Amino acid sequence: MKSLSIKDIAVAAGVSITTVSFIINGKARDKSISEAVIKKVEKIIAEKGYKPNQIARSLRTGNSNIIGLIIEDISNSFFSRIARLIEDKAYKKGYKIIYSSTENSLEKAKDLINMFKSRKVDAYIISPIKGLEEDIQHLIADNKPVILFDRNLPDLDTNYVGADHFKATYQSVESFIKQGKKKISLVTTDIDVQQITERLAGYEKALADHGMVYNENLVLKVHFNQEEKETMAQMEKLFHSKEIDAVLFATNYLAISGLKVLKKMGKQVGNDFGVIAYDDHEVFELHTPGISAVQQPLEEIAETVIQLILSQLSSKSKLDNQHIILPAKLIQR
Amino acid sequence: MKSLSIKDIAVAAGVSITTVSFIINGKARDKSISEAVIKKVEKIIAEKGYKPNQIARSLRTGNSNIIGLIIEDISNSFFSRIARLIEDKAYKKGYKIIYSSTENSLEKAKDLINMFKSRKVDAYIISPIKGLEEDIQHLIADNKPVILFDRNLPDLDTNYVGADHFKATYQSVESFIKQGKKKISLVTTDIDVQQITERLAGYEKALADHGMVYNENLVLKVHFNQEEKETMAQMEKLFHSKEIDAVLFATNYLAISGLKVLKKMGKQVGNDFGVIAYDDHEVFELHTPGISAVQQPLEEIAETVIQLILSQLSSKSKLDNQHIILPAKLIQR
DNA sequence: TTGAAAAGGTAAAACGATTTACGTAAATTT
């Protein structure tokens, strides 16, 4: 069953391919095609169920109506929720999403960018990793809209949408201090991206502002690609050896691992051991007791990203780059 | 910055486009191109960083190296995990994934299939919904590999990979009965797909086999697209009004909503109120007490799906359709 | 020494759309 081409429609309607193309693309009136012809062709298209071949279209026009989404890991609920929201909004505007996970591998990320490039995606939404600067720079030079989200690459002059991580961790630590906590630990990763360093900075500043000393023994930087088992072992050591009375986790998967450790150790979360997680998750809501968490405004992030993309795609001239920082909220439980 | 074309390479190397094409596609030796020319062209390609335009390639060859993945909702952890695994395995074989969520809307699903079709995806992985039979039939007639997963459409003669839902619910109910539960409730959805009806059937059969009467008041069929708030209200009513001593949830999101309800009601999960969830989730592991759950073999499902796709793509002739049912496991907590 | 086969390569058609530039007849303006 060969699929229909524009030629089949043209033949069936007894007009030229050009005419059919104009009609499909809504340029018929512009090009003064008579109503009668328009009706006839549209009828035939509907009857036969013809759909233009997007590949051919892309080849000719140079754009694809596809937006590439590059994230760390689609199975992380933060990313899958964002992805769902972005997809949904993009779909309403006639754009499709191709997504891929980098798994924090620079090589895979570069590879993905290349694949997207050779598929001529119209725009890129990237949660980047360090080392990707040059590749992204090429995209920008190519005049493709690029929106970074979640993480920023400071060396790169492009659009960024993210949450105010500094403030969020600052407030989290402050809330611990108000509860009278004395030994506040931070469990974070060693990925070198702004979003993570900001979280560390917020932690340090809050301590300093409240006259507490920064103690590097209280900060655990987990290697980003290691097995969960090892992460849990490191945490267990941390929780055992010090008289920590509160811990702030810098990502949701670290918090989940941390809660597993606490459960295993039989250590109760509560008045004498406070926990705050980063990026909300059903686990935190349902945990007994409930776990406080920093909640990023997912809906707003997705909306902003899409807005930025669409405005860039629709404007001929290059727009000014925007850095949009949205507030994150500490959900107390 | 115009991107490079095969012509640029041909000119730079002083050979024809054909020759370059043969070299790119590894047909050089076959077509007896001399080693010297191969080396030279490869060098130029590497130097200039030329990547073939996949769009043009697709237009000519009719395939895209893209696999379309249609699921219910990428933000559901079951699907996002499967997606991640499938993506990963596909990527290793040089295939990319375009995914989209149907949100259980028949219209959106049909729309997605059309989009994928006009983008000439090479194969389809679909978690289908009722009413999609005809559209899928067209794909099959088009000679495209189609693998259904998670849910089957019995009227359709194609490949299917799924878990043994009947057995899993049967065993779950049986385990409740062994614990001495007398009033076992099932909370499921009203989506009319085989996977869900199987789960109901397993529940009924287990009751019958153990001499217990099926009581339809104990079965709650939640409308699939309603607000969580309403779902929770219905569950609360169910949990209140009857002397239920155990509940089996047929999906993970229902179980999560259910746990929220129980928490709100102050009802303890434990000896006098048993809970089993479907599709494992971190929430169930971390809940106090731990929640037992039916765990589908995600890794095997993904692997099987990809295997099936690849073998179909590589064989010229149409292979026999396969129905692969993998065992699901009840994790007791 | 002749003829076939192998070596080394290329020209041009095809994939299915979009778009530019142009053609002809009728209507309108001058």
Place this chain on the structure above:
DNA sequence: AAATTTACGTAAATCGTTTTACCTTTTCAA
């Protein structure tokens, strides 16, 4: 009545590949 404009439409180039069918020269066997 001639000139211009408008209405209605089409031919052909183009996007960047792959692939078929062919061409020329060299090698080698009979």
